[in-house]
Amino acid sequence: MDTMRERFVSVTSRALDEDPRLALVLAEITADGFRPARERHPDRVINVGIREQLLIGVGGGLALTGLRPVVHTFAAFLVERPFEQVKLDFGHQGTGGVLVSSHASHDWPAGGYTHMAPGDVALLDTLDGWTVHVPGHPDEAEALLRHAYAAGDDKVYVRLSQQSNAAARPIGPAPGPLTVREGGAGVVLAVGPLLDNVLAAVEGLDVTVLYAPTVRPFDDAALRRAVGRSAADVVLVEPYLAGTSTAPAAHALRDTPHRILALGVGRAELRRYGTLEEHTAAHGLSPAPLRKRITAFLSGRYA
Incomplete structure (x- = not known):
């Protein structure tokens, strides 16, 4: 490929x-x-x-x-x-x-x-x-x-990224979030090349997974629809600075009680070269650390 x-x-x-x-x-x-x-x-x-x-x-x-x-x-x-x-x-x-x-x-x-x-x-x-x-x-x-x-x-x-999911998702004339799976315990919004890592991380968990190949303008309606089908706990998983979409997500849910966990690249500089995969893991964006943080958040134990 x-x-x-x-x-x-x-x-x-x-x-x-x-x-x-x-x-x-x-x-x-x-x-x-x-x-x-x-x-x-x-x-x-x-x-x-x-x-x-x-x-x-x-x-x-x-x-x-x-x-x-x-x-x-x-x-x-x-x-x-x-x-x-x-x-x-x-x-x-x-x-x-x-x-x-x-x-x-x-x-x-x-x-x-x-x-x-x-x-x-x-x-x-x-x-x-x-x-x-x-x-x-x-x-x-x-x-x-x-x-x-x-x-x-x-x-x-x-x-564009060197990272890639294994398979492409359909993109229509008006790109917007896709519902990859539905669940009742929360919503996980995965952005771009982190979708596969998110799906591996939430395997067996009762959560809705949205996939966003377009992040701006932020699709308020899509997030509100997803939250309407599940609890108002939202996890954002983005391949750039953690918290980048917290404000638009919170604005979309301004009339709904909710909690948001923002996962992404940390602010601390990692001063070793390593590989792309090693940096992804170090920022907590590979499947195992994602699962740990998502399950802790949904169970109310996240600090």
Whole structure:
């Protein structure tokens, strides 16, 4: 199976052939994969070099000309480093585009902390009007990328990961949470590539599992429907900074007594390289620690 990043290259290369409004802006990352597309469309495939602020500025400028820019690099260099340009060149200027990241929270531990961005979605939450997709499988990534490219002039962030669930879930024309299973003791909302870990963690537990490949805008109605079928205990399991979706989940349930447990990447820096799987486990997001924390929370013993 190809990775989400590899699927991004193939899908976007075809989309550039099909849609003359689409333009791609790179900052060296993944440039080799797009060499054939650049040869076919030298005016719409632009590599600015290792200049991330310029990367965003060029994307915003292309949007002002009426093009639909697709802007790509690692998440740390796409959202964190040029955040002022994201805020101004897209938000303040009122332009739209598609930011496509890879290697977000801890996908490439050998790159060190400079290449990790567990706070990217939380940072975008400080801005208005961003749609955020977090696919859990390359097939979902393809569907969400195509949806983003055709989304008029919206501002869209597509967060690709090296992690992947074993199977893709269906994604409709209006991506939203899917009910994977139903139960009566609580609701567990799994985001993107953590679905398989969540399903393994809650095996045998009487809980509803929602799967969210799109996290912004937050689907208030879907969470309220799920809580209506079960107890108002909600566990959020997200592949980025723990607590990122606590506020929108609490807002969705503002008229319902509830408890929320937010699980995700911790704030403490893990100062050993290790592997992606080791970092996932260290942050408590592999099946065994997830099960321990979820069962403790549902039983009222969580501290």
